[in-house]
Amino acid sequence: MFKYLSKDFPASIVVFFVALPLCLGIAVASDAPPFAGLIAGIIGGIVVGSISGSQVGVSGPAAGLAAIVLAAIASLGYEQFLVAVVLGGVIQLVFGLLRAGVIGYYFPSSVIKGMLTGIGIIIILKQIPHFFGVDKDPEGDFSYYQTDGETTFSEMLNIGESIGWGSTIVAFISLAILIVWSNVLSKKGKIFTLIQGPLVAVVFGIIFYLGTVDTSLEIFNSHLVNVPVPDGFDSFIGQFTFPDFSVIGSAEVWITAFTIALVASLETLLCVEATDKLDPEKRVTPTNRELFAQGTGNILSGLVGGIPVTQVIVRSSANIQSGGKTKMSAIIHGFFLLISVILIPTVLNMIPLSVLAAVLFIVGYKLAKPATFKAMWKAGFQQFVPFIVTVLVIVFKDLLWGIGIGLALGILITLYQSYRNSHFLHKEDPDHGGPKVKMTLAEEVTFFNKAAIKRELDELPEGTQLELDVRKTTFMDFDIIEILDEFKVKAAARDIDITLVSQRGTEKNPESYSKFFKKDIVLPKHQKAS
Structure with a gap:
């Protein structure tokens, strides 16, 4: 586990900066306390990362569950909802024991590639307003129709009306740092591989923010990372919420638990399939062990007030593209989250969201490269049609709809080929x-x-x-x-x-x-x- 620490440690820093706003944003989008998202991120990194057999996958709160969590909290109340999270984890353990991990292998490669590409496009589209310092929507709002009544594209059309020049300048400079660091400086010396470009960009963003306070380029609090800052130890402990097990016999709680277990397991298995394809070493993740790891993580997350955990493609792909080699990267990123919320929440709250948007631009582009579209087109209509439909539905609807329709289309094409080849x-x-x-x-x-x-x-x-x-x-x-x-x-x-x-x-x-x-x-x- 420590053999590739020189590569895993820098990658964990990148994953930490990607995961931090996502943990907070997905919690807000789910109508859960922001601290609940951080709990899920910490457990996803340290606990799930330790148990999982995936070497490059990173777990934490996922946008795909936000709508389910939002409805469950509104219906049950937060303490009762936590019981459903714990039970959902238990059900995932049962899935693992029943060897249900094989389900992920029944999804066509074209649909998996479409999922990766669609997520890459969404990452870019959702970060454009943050890049220009205008969007106040939650980071975890991954649906086409947003919480403020706008759509993904209408938000971008309104950018010119209230552009934040401070955020925009720091975003462009950060993007330049990332590109130059990755394509030029990383080949010049070992120091540039040990110190990663995203860390340099974040440090620059903090310095820029401090240097522009009370000027026309000031970056306002709504466009900075927002980590809860406790007044002391008692205040920190007070952020934890515990489940009310008196409702464990409720049918509604069990239905919610099964829904969480099913969707979280499916999203995890699809992510495992995708990350195994992205892994340069083409290692194969034991899927039943992954379900066991995710179930353990959800049990612990629910017990201490966190929202559900899944393996997440955004963090996993950022880990791979940053050179992460083993699970130590995911584990270290979890410790970074834990240490930062305890020791330096005030410093974290100085990071401009536009800097993190620049980091995610690079991640999104690597997932949705134009070369992928070209390769799928050359592969023929049997591959291209499910691929492009999956991409479009994910971008204009949501992740699960895109995967479901892409799978259905793949099955229809297979049946058509069977009809022709009798x-x-x-x-x-x-x-x-x-x-x-x-x-x-x-x-x-x-x-x-x-x-x-x-x-x-x-x-x-x-x-x-x-x-x-x-x-x-x-x-x-x-x-x-x-x-x-x-x-x-x-x-x-x-x-x-x-x-x-x-x-x-x-x-x-x-x-x-x-x-x-x-x-x-x-x-x-x-x-x-x-």
């Missing part, structure tokens, strides 16, 4: 006799292929010599056998001769396809033995 048809015109047609059926023929095969058989002209080759077929649905039995009657009336070619030989005009296929096709002998 058989191979070869036609010949012999010197004498009627037309000769050879139909070779696929390895597996199901009811999805029913229409294609029926159409081909019905279009055969009178007097055709049909050779039906089933030597490669190992499974045939009863619907197909029924079509062949029906066609046998039609073939006799249309003077069509059928020759059936199978593993056991050739048979002319079989008496019954049903009996024949029941013996030889549905399950061959070697498969029965295995």
